[in-house]
Amino acid sequence: MCDHDHAGPSQPAGRRPTIVAVCGKGGAGKTSISAAIVRTLLEDPARRVLAIDADPAVGLASALGVEVTRTVDDIRTDLIGHMARDKGRSTRELLSNLDYEVFEAVRERGNLAFLAIGRPERKGCYCQVNDLLRDIIADLAESFDAVVIDGEAGIEQVNRRVMERVTHLVAVSDASARGMNVVRTIGSVANSAVQYERTGLILNRIRGEEELRSLAIPQEPPFLGWVPEDEAVREADIGGRSLLDLPGSRFTDAVRECLGRMGVCGAHS
Numbered sequence: 001m002c003d004h005d006h007a008g009p010s011q012p013a014g015r016r017p018t019i020v021a022v023c024g025k026g027g028a029g030k031t032s033i034s035a036a037i038v039r040t041l042l043e044d045p046a047r048r049v050l051a052i053d054a055d056p057a058v059g060l061a062s063a064l065g066v067e068v069t070r071t072v073d074d075i076r077t078d079l080i081g082h083m084a085r086d087k088g089r090s091t092r093e094l095l096s097n098l099d100y101e102v103f104e105a106v107r108e109r110g111n112l113a114f115l116a117i118g119r120p121e122r123k124g125c126y127c128q129v130n131d132l133l134r135d136i137i138a139d140l141a142e143s144f145d146a147v148v149i150d151g152e153a154g155i156e157q158v159n160r161r162v163m164e165r166v167t168h169l170v171a172v173s174d175a176s177a178r179g180m181n182v183v184r185t186i187g188s189v190a191n192s193a194v195q196y197e198r199t200g201l202i203l204n205r206i207r208g209e210e211e212l213r214s215l216a217i218p219q220e221p222p223f224l225g226w227v228p229e230d231e232a233v234r235e236a237d238i239g240g241r242s243l244l245d246l247p248g249s250r251f252t253d254a255v256r257e258c259l260g261r262m263g264v265c266g267a268h269s
Helices: 030-041 059-063 072-085 091-095 100-103 126-143 155-159 176-195 209-213 229-240 250-262
Strands: 017-026 049-051 107-111 112-116 145-148 168-173 198-206 223-228
Touching: 017 030, 017 176, 030 049, 030 059, 030 145, 030 168, 030 198, 030 250, 049 059, 049 126, 059 112, 072 100, 072 126, 091 126, 100 112, 100 126, 126 155, 155 176, 168 176, 168 250, 176 198, 198 209, 198 250, 223 250
Parallel strands: 017 145, 017 168, 049 112, 049 145, 168 198, 198 223
Antiparallel strands: 107 112
């Protein structure tokens, strides 16, 4: 990955990026699904994709083979520290370079760009800083054809820390009762937690049709399909290898089919 001081050319006027936010219980394979969505979108060589890791565990970086050196929350923490120490400098002056610092934190390789949100280290309300950072990320997203956000289990975190509007909200669960309960919660609070156009559920690590029939699948979000357990993906996770480098498999095919059912642009390309 190479560092760049800008995010590339802007979208043509009137064109909006496809923004896919992925959420679900930790351990359900949400990050692997996010990486597979990125991989699917990159199958179109003309499409520029921004991957945003909004999970404090920063697992998407490893899944995409990205080395993270600075996160948005690092920038936020440094700025708040400067605001506390540099009483002689105006808040406007301190905020003036914030967009540049966010762009500097973006890592780019070919048509893929990556930004890590990180783990918030300071508690308290710094609304001006938080709102400005969210606006900068939303402006950055406009430079891309598609954005994939690997979020935390709670989708309200996507709104608070990344952006208030997405086009596609994907809930991910494994076969566990806890995973299904998280998905039900997502389905019940989605309308108030984040603005979206379409939503759907992907069941991950399913061992076949027989297991699928035994599950009490929530009615909301709408069921998109299931993804099989994949030993190659599991080994890549264990070894810290990028899922972008794996050969095609039933896993990636199944994710592509789910995206197609959801109407994500060019999922079948």
